[in-house]
Amino acid sequence: MRVRFKITTGLLVSIRADLGRSHPFAYERVGFVLAAAARSASGVLVLAQEHHPVADEDYLPDPSVGAMIGPEAIRRAMEWALMKKVCVFHVHSHGGRGIPRFSEVDVRESAKFVPDFLKVAPQMIHGSIVLSEDAAVGRFWVFGNRGPADVNEFVEIGDSMRKWGPS
Amino acid sequence: MKRFDRQSFLGSDSDEVLDGATVGLVGLGGGGSHHGQQLTYVGVGGFVLVDPDRIDLTNTNRLIGGTQADVDADLAKIEIAARLIRGINPGSRVKELKSDWRLVLDDLKACDVILGAVDSFRDRDQLERFARRFMIPYIDVGMDVLELPDSQFLISGQVILSMPGGPCLRCCNFITDERLEREAEQYGAAGGRPQVLWPNGVLASTAVGIVVELLTPWHRAHLRLIYMEYDGNRRTVSPSHWMTALEHRECPHYQPAEMGDPDFDVRRLVGPVLPATRAATFKVGA
Numbered sequence A: 001m002r003v004r005f006k007i008t009t010g011l012l013v014s015i016r017a018d019l020g021r022s023h024p025f026a027y028e029r030v031g032f033v034l035a036a037a038a039r040s041a042s043g044v045l046v047l048a049q050e051h052h053p054v055a056d057e058d059y060l061p062d063p064s065v066g067a068m069i070g071p072e073a074i075r076r077a078m079e080w081a082l083m084k085k086v087c088v089f090h091v092h093s094h095g096g097r098g099i100p101r102f103s104e105v106d107v108r109e110s111a112k113f114v115p116d117f118l119k120v121a122p123q124m125i126h127g128s129i130v131l132s133e134d135a136a137v138g139r140f141w142v143f144g145n146r147g148p149a150d151v152n153e154f155v156e157i158g159d160s161m162r163k164w165g166p167s
Numbered sequence B: 001m002k003r004f005d006r007q008s009f010l011g012s013d014s015d016e017v018l019d020g021a022t023v024g025l026v027g028l029g030g031g032g033s034h035h036g037q038q039l040t041y042v043g044v045g046g047f048v049l050v051d052p053d054r055i056d057l058t059n060t061n062r063l064i065g066g067t068q069a070d071v072d073a074d075l076a077k078i079e080i081a082a083r084l085i086r087g088i089n090p091g092s093r094v095k096e097l098k099s100d101w102r103l104v105l106d107d108l109k110a111c112d113v114i115l116g117a118v119d120s121f122r123d124r125d126q127l128e129r130f131a132r133r134f135m136i137p138y139i140d141v142g143m144d145v146l147e148l149p150d151s152q153f154l155i156s157g158q159v160i161l162s163m164p165g166g167p168c169l170r171c172c173n174f175i176t177d178e179r180l181e182r183e184a185e186q187y188g189a190a191g192g193r194p195q196v197l198w199p200n201g202v203l204a205s206t207a208v209g210i211v212v213e214l215l216t217p218w219h220r221a222h223l224r225l226i227y228m229e230y231d232g233n234r235r236t237v238s239p240s241h242w243m244t245a246l247e248h249r250e251c252p253h254y255q256p257a258e259m260g261d262p263d264f265d266v267r268r269l270v271g272p273v274l275p276a277t278r279a280a281t282f283k284v285g286a
Helices: A009-019 A071-084 A104-120 B007-008 B013-020 B028-040 B057-061 B069-073 B076-087 B104-111 B123-131 B176-186 B195-215 B241-245
Strands: A003-008 A030-040 A043-053 A086-094 A124-133 A136-142 A146-150 A153-157 A163-165 B022-026 B046-050 B093-097 B112-117 B138-148 B152-162 B227-230 B236-239
Touching: A003 A009, A003 A030, A003 A136, A003 B013, A009 A030, A009 A043, A009 A086, A009 A124, A009 A153, A009 B046, A030 A071, A043 A071, A043 A086, A043 B104, A071 A086, A071 A153, A071 B152, A086 A104, A086 A153, A086 B241, A104 A146, A124 A146, A136 A153, B007 B241, B013 B195, B022 B104, B028 B046, B028 B076, B028 B138, B028 B195, B046 B104, B057 B069, B076 B093, B112 B123, B112 B195, B123 B138, B123 B152, B123 B176, B152 B195, B195 B227, B195 B236, B227 B241, B236 B241
Parallel strands: A003 A043, A003 A153, A086 A124, B022 B046, B022 B112, B046 B093, B112 B138
Antiparallel strands: A030 A043, A030 A086, A124 A136, A136 A146, A153 A163, B138 B152, B152 B227, B227 B236
16 A cells, blocks of 8 residues: 655654744643545555644653653543544654664654554554654554555655655 | 756646646637646646537637647547547546536546536536535636627637535626526527637636636635636726635535445446555554
8 A cells, every 4th residue: 555645845844843842841742733634546645634732841851762741642632533534743843954864762662652543543544754844754654553564655745856765 | 857846946846746637628719728738738748538529610710739630530529639639648538528528427427527518507507516416616708799789899708717615606696597598498499609719728727727726726715616717808807706705604505415426336237346554553542
């Protein structure tokens, strides 16, 4: 199954700006992108709709990682998946340029909570995205805890259209 | 020498970008037939061709690639367009769909851009709504010949780029409920509307330029809304005042919450899910 993740430049810019804000104690910020999905002749389209930053008070102090979020943030994201019937993608940024890669911490931590979204919205796909200043990389899970698999292609739509896939 | 040497200013990777793009062409009559030809010359590699009609004698005043032999053979317009495209680029990826576009939605959803060369406002409205739902830039192209007093005529036309998140055809008053109602009242009574070759060529070239700008921009373009008005009597193509008027406006007609398939369920689709690339060791974002 090929997955194409589409997002407007406007939404990407606002996500990057939000993730770039400092936090009282966390080294980095994280958030959730909610997205619609569609079937197409070339696979599944994930269509980013909105971004929800994790609230300041939902970060937990943990100097061993860039950001640790607490159960309330996860609960809220699960609620969106359930009530809005959307795909939920955890998002954070590594900065820099070019196609980023998931760190070992990213891989380990996202595998702990992203599949939980499938318990409340098994009809959708859920995942995790890492941004750089000009690209992104993503992975997703589907029902039956199948995954993670790579998002095959990102499409940014703004003043121009940019497409890229995993390096 | 390479095929695209003379357009290298489009960017070092423009050949790959254009070849990798798939453009949906809805309507392959007089206007749409230019689109396939020009986009193939420019280097676009993928096409989804959609039109339910066959060529007839009245098309031979303007349908690019169409011949009397095609009329005699009762060829579908998509067959003529596909032949033209493959003649220019034998390696092109062409999907031929002799159908109403509403019946081939999954194929259109996979397109990077859709160009609509359809006759009715109802089709334009529905096609744009569809494109918005799946975050596909939509370019509407059309022309008309209006009768003026004293047996004179005005040739007019438009090319409008409707971008996801930007102002839409309703925002710039091109689609209105009144227009749709008036069209519905006249349904079936219109007969063959006047169509001629040269406005189609001007409008198609304008639209093709916008597609290239979108895929591989050669300057800092601002493509939130493009609305070009053609005046065939003055021989001009000019930016509509709506482009300025709507520059900073949000579109109230299409909301992100309306995107996607409302009944989407991956459990009905899923095949093998390829495992993710194993993460390499590198700086921990943490």
